[in-house]
Amino acid sequence: MTHQTRRSFLATTGALAATPYIFQNGDALGQENSSANDKLGIGCIGLGGRGSGIARQALKLGTPVIACDVDKSRAEGFAKGSANNVPAVQDYRHVLDNKDVDIVTIGTPDHWHSKIAIDAMRAGKDVYCEKPLTLTVDEGIRICEVVKETGKVFQVGTQQRSEYGGSFLQAVAICHLGWLGDKLKALSSVGTARQGGPFTPAEPPANLDWNMWLGQAPETEYIKERTHYQFRWWLEYSGGQVTDWGVHHTDIAMWALGLHETGPVSIEGKGTFDKRPNCYNVAHTFDSLMTFKNGSSINLTSGKNELIIEGSKGKIRVNRGGITGQIVDDIKADKNMQEQLSAKIEEIYRGKVTPHMVNFFNCVKSRELPISDVFTHHRSVSVCHLANIAMQLGRKLNFDPNAQKFEGDDQANSMLRRKQRKGFKIT
Numbered sequence: 001m002t003h004q005t006r007r008s009f010l011a012t013t014g015a016l017a018a019t020p021y022i023f024q025n026g027d028a029l030g031q032e033n034s035s036a037n038d039k040l041g042i043g044c045i046g047l048g049g050r051g052s053g054i055a056r057q058a059l060k061l062g063t064p065v066i067a068c069d070v071d072k073s074r075a076e077g078f079a080k081g082s083a084n085n086v087p088a089v090q091d092y093r094h095v096l097d098n099k100d101v102d103i104v105t106i107g108t109p110d111h112w113h114s115k116i117a118i119d120a121m122r123a124g125k126d127v128y129c130e131k132p133l134t135l136t137v138d139e140g141i142r143i144c145e146v147v148k149e150t151g152k153v154f155q156v157g158t159q160q161r162s163e164y165g166g167s168f169l170q171a172v173a174i175c176h177l178g179w180l181g182d183k184l185k186a187l188s189s190v191g192t193a194r195q196g197g198p199f200t201p202a203e204p205p206a207n208l209d210w211n212m213w214l215g216q217a218p219e220t221e222y223i224k225e226r227t228h229y230q231f232r233w234w235l236e237y238s239g240g241q242v243t244d245w246g247v248h249h250t251d252i253a254m255w256a257l258g259l260h261e262t263g264p265v266s267i268e269g270k271g272t273f274d275k276r277p278n279c280y281n282v283a284h285t286f287d288s289l290m291t292f293k294n295g296s297s298i299n300l301t302s303g304k305n306e307l308i309i310e311g312s313k314g315k316i317r318v319n320r321g322g323i324t325g326q327i328v329d330d331i332k333a334d335k336n337m338q339e340q341l342s343a344k345i346e347e348i349y350r351g352k353v354t355p356h357m358v359n360f361f362n363c364v365k366s367r368e369l370p371i372s373d374v375f376t377h378h379r380s381v382s383v384c385h386l387a388n389i390a391m392q393l394g395r396k397l398n399f400d401p402n403a404q405k406f407e408g409d410d411q412a413n414s415m416l417r418r419k420q421r422k423g424f425k426i427t
Helices: 006-011 026-037 049-059 072-081 092-097 110-122 137-150 164-176 210-214 228-233 246-256 326-332 335-349 356-366 374-393 410-414
Strands: 041-045 063-068 103-106 126-129 154-156 185-189 266-271 286-291 297-301 306-311 314-319 322-324 397-400
Touching: 041 049, 041 092, 049 063, 049 072, 049 103, 049 356, 063 072, 063 092, 092 110, 103 110, 110 126, 110 137, 126 356, 137 374, 154 356, 154 374, 164 246, 164 306, 164 314, 164 322, 164 326, 164 335, 185 246, 246 297, 246 306, 246 374, 266 374, 286 374, 297 374, 314 326, 326 335, 374 397, 374 410
Parallel strands: 041 063, 041 103, 103 126, 126 154, 185 297
Antiparallel strands: 185 306, 266 286, 266 397, 286 297, 306 314, 314 322
């Protein structure tokens, strides 16, 4: 598929896989599938906590070729721990120039995702990128364009679509079966963001290429608390908890409510921001409401971590610990409902449910669209970006989901993209 979109892919897929709906152990399935894909060369970019995690998942299914992190100590540590003791580099372009690399994993801070992903696809690589995929709405539009342009397989790391015992898939299937009725709405609660600062500038450590770490973001003095996982709490590099955890639950809500190919028409909300210099500055607490043309809504808040979906016939609660609700109890007591649920899950997953990384590798082989494709993820993370914009501006905003622009609001539209430093522009 050289020019794929989610809609055109689904329209041309005539039959589902015959395999039954089964959730399998990730390690066992990785070993089962590794022999079929072991010739795929893996380049791993961004090797912090989550980045090294997805890289290790990929290496169970392919062959390590090269490791990259702007923190040289992380790249070297990961490389030494790999089976092949692969080269370690600080500049991702060395990974893309390597002809033995077929696939790249991207686990960098959010503000680097888009440029590396776009450059990787244009270098002929398939991509697995950690979520949230983008820093801005405009970046998502560009990534979708490049996926269509290059025909590369691209999986986003919103793994709730594949894993956690199938609880989230069950939630989506219950909604698609109509068992919650109509007039669906969702409450996506994701916890609060970290607070801290002011922090003291210092000299960057010798092992860190600070200029490269900043990338497209504004030039500023090194502060230890800006780097590694703490990047999450700075608007310069991330959307905070709103995009980090927000996109996990909002993605499932969009899928369940049938909104994954559109966007909201109005956005409003409030958040608490620390505006002092050199402090974490993402929304600490927040409460935002996104309303869609069909009347559905998604409420994204900093409450207890869970997703609640409610309709005219009932509601369900789901998180990584499981799924509850009266309809869930009904399903447990009714074999026919269980069979309908299994069939619907197989339909929406387009076959046997696998661990998220395995789904990606299978799609690299088949050239099919992965379960967490860029087109739907872009819509899901855009909801989170729009919530952040509305909260920062402190007013209700009207949005055209087709044009992907705010209506009659130049200031809000200016926040759909970011000014990028020379040498790091996303093209």
